[in-house]
Amino acid sequence: MTLGEPPVIVVPATPTSNGGLHVGHLAGPYLAADVYARYQRARGRFVLHTTCTDDSQSYVATRAAVLGVSPAELARDATARIGRAFTALGATVPGLPPIDETYRRTVLDHVSAQHRAGAFELRTVRFPYARRAGVCLYDAFVAGTCPTCLAQSSGGACEACGHPNNFDELLDPYYPLDPADEIEYREVEILVLPLERLRAQLTDYYARHTPRWRPNARDLITELMAGPLPDVPVTVPGDWGLPAPFAETPGQRLYPWIEAMPAVIYSTWWSAAQLGRPAERVDRLWLSDQEPTIVYFHGYDNVFHWGMLDLAMLLSHPRPYATPTVTVTNEFYELERSKFSTSRDHLVSATDLLDRVPRDLARFYLTLTAPEFQRTNFTEADLRHVVGTRLVRPWNRLAAALADLAVPDGTVLPVSTAGQDRARTVADRLGRHYRDDRFSPAGVADTIANQLERLARTGLDTENAADVLAQVQTLLAYAAPILIDVTDTLAGAGVPLRIDDRPTQKVTMFRLPTLPAASDQRPATAAGRVS
CATH class of the missing domain: 1.10.730 (Isoleucyl-tRNA Synthetase; Domain 1)
Structure with a gap:
């Protein structure tokens, strides 16, 4: 089957389905990705602007616990809200793909192929463990002090400095859902993806690509590459997320960040089908012989995961995948000089703002004030x-x-x-x-x-x-x-x-329609007035 011209695959970071999108999300990766996708289409390129919800993230489970609902119920509700925000923004994504059996098969086939190729290794590691809750702590289930910069941090990666912190690396750990719960450490045998084994391939990629990255993201990669590269969990003990398909780790879940790369491959396939360009294989458009231009949009706090781990997931796979061509990162957009946060309810809803302010005016302001190189305030x-x-x-x-x-x-x-x-x-x-x-x-x-x-x-x-x-x-x-x-x-x-x-x-000769004031939500017409 001939798929035609090489696509431009535009991927804004997969939104976590623990709530709707807020204004900080729009001013971060989502509006920038839409602007890029629209410009490339205007140049005559075939563009797949695609993303999908990140339902397996631990933040879904912790937020659901706070709200008193099941994680699955929260994910369904949040996905609908995220979809409405994309529609209100006018984003050119053809929809949010369903997290269905095809999604699960794509993810599990991807990691199973890596496993067969020897990409993963069995390790015994120490996890903090909340005794009263009986919960093994990772990512959103744990908070503490970042060992690299000493800022307050969740597990996985530090929002302040961007460095990863897995297993027992957080200092002064506690369980956010019950900070008084006693913490102990338990040894667990899990599968990991050892990034150090990929150092030569990562070094080569960064030498070719990071000179075009924004400075803070480029500097973080330089810092990470200067030291030993971490082992990233592939499986974790838990009860939320996809069951891991490996015999060595019975009863464990696939680490949610391991899902992200095959999730985006699935999302690309689904979006292409919506635009009339179906492929027999789900991963066809990501193969290197298709010569896609792949463009990532994500925040600085995701540089390790999107800029290193996802790259490692492509490089360590036995199939010859293309790698990202362009990576565009953003800093934090602040509300009242503090980071927007769904988990802390410190936000302005994207749909609420777009209900109050005409869409073109909101898009202009959020684009103009976007935190491209440093934090900005809304x-x-x-x-x-x-x-x-x-x-x-x-x-x-x-x-x-x-x-x-x-x-x-x-x-x-x-x-x-x-x-x-x-x-x-x-x-x-x-x-x-x-x-x-x-x-x-x-x-x-x-x-x-x-x-x-x-x-x-x-x-x-x-x-x-x-x-x-x-x-x-x-x-x-x-x-x-x-x-x-x-x-x-x-x-x-x-x-x-x-x-x-x-x-x-x-x-x-043509005339311009007038633009409404920011408080006047009425559509412009070509007759030189608002209707």
């Missing part, structure tokens, strides 16, 4: 101020000037050489922020605002109308991955919003 008051001054006002001034222009709609106007040069400059200034080696949606949003302000100040008349319209049309094409609703309206009215290298030699 307040709704700042959203309304920034969007009003940097987007709505200059846009509507420009719309008013075009509305007053005495040129009939549909008139074809020749663009001067100077106008073509300026349109190319607009394209260059915006396009540079979409490049894989410097991808910055915040840079795109800032440039949109700067160009709007400049064009709104331009004295528009019949003499320069064509040159100004050529620049506006170019600006709209590059703004379309962010301002999805107003540009969809314009495209539907016949305004060509293409991204290519051809000069804009002529334009057809």
Whole structure:
């Protein structure tokens, strides 16, 4: 079967189904991934923008315990809420794939093949154990002090410094669901994935790819590679998650982070089928001979898992899988100068915000203030101020000037050489922020605002109308991955919003719809007013 052109596989981090998406999630990987996917589609690429819920995570079980519901019930409810948030955002994912028998078979077949190939080793390790609860502690089931940076941390990896901490490595451990429960240590025989065995392959990959990563993520990988690489659990004692299929570890569960890589492969297959591009094998599009461009979006706190463990899951598999081409990380987005957190109920719901604020305006602000290189802070008051001054006002001034222009709609106007040069400059200034080696949606949003302000100040008349319209049309094409609703309206009215290298030699007269205020949730129309 011929699958056609190589796909661009865009993978934002799999959302944990312990609650709905909050604004910090949107400003982190999910909006950035959608902007990237839309831009690549505008360039004519076949894009699979895909993710799936991470139902086996221990955070589902701990959150369910706090809420007094079963983990399965919480996962079902959270998945529906996550899906509604993606829809409200306008994300181009074709849906959230079901965590069904095909999903489970894909995951178990993947790890079983690794096991047969000798990728895993049996180890006896020490786990902290909550005596009263009778629970072996890992990831969300344990908290304590990070041995690397001394910050408060959960198990698995430290949010502050990004370093992993498995087994008995956390200092001062306690059981978050009952901090008074006495902790003891028990030896358990489990399977592990020894990352040190993959050092040469990891070194080669990072030498080729991390120079294009954002600095904090690149520095963390350098720190991790400077020391001994850890053994990562493949199985854990527990009662939530997929049963491990290995004879050596009866009754144990598959470690949830081991699921993530085959889960994404399954999600890609499912999404391709929704878009009319089915494959016989679930992993077909991830094979190296398909030459996919694979792009990851995730937070700094997941650099170890997405940037190292998932890579190791591909490198240690007997099938020849492609590896990620581009990795885009983000820092934490804060609410009132503290990290958004579902488990602590410190959040603004994504759907609630998008109910109150027109989608294009919310997308613009979250893109502009995204924590690409350092933590940034969200307040709704700042959203309304920034969007009003940097987007709505200059846009509507420009719309008013075009509305007053005495040129009939549909008139074809020749663009001067100077106008073509300026349109190319607009394209260059915006396009540079979409490049894989410097991808910055915040840079795109800032440039949109700067160009709007400049064009709104331009004295528009019949003499320069064509040159100004050529620049506006170019600006709209590059703004379309962010301002999805107003540009969809314009495209539907016949305004060509293409991204290519051809000069804009002529334009057809068009008007801009006005944008609503941030407090006015009404859709824009192509008639130059809101309906």
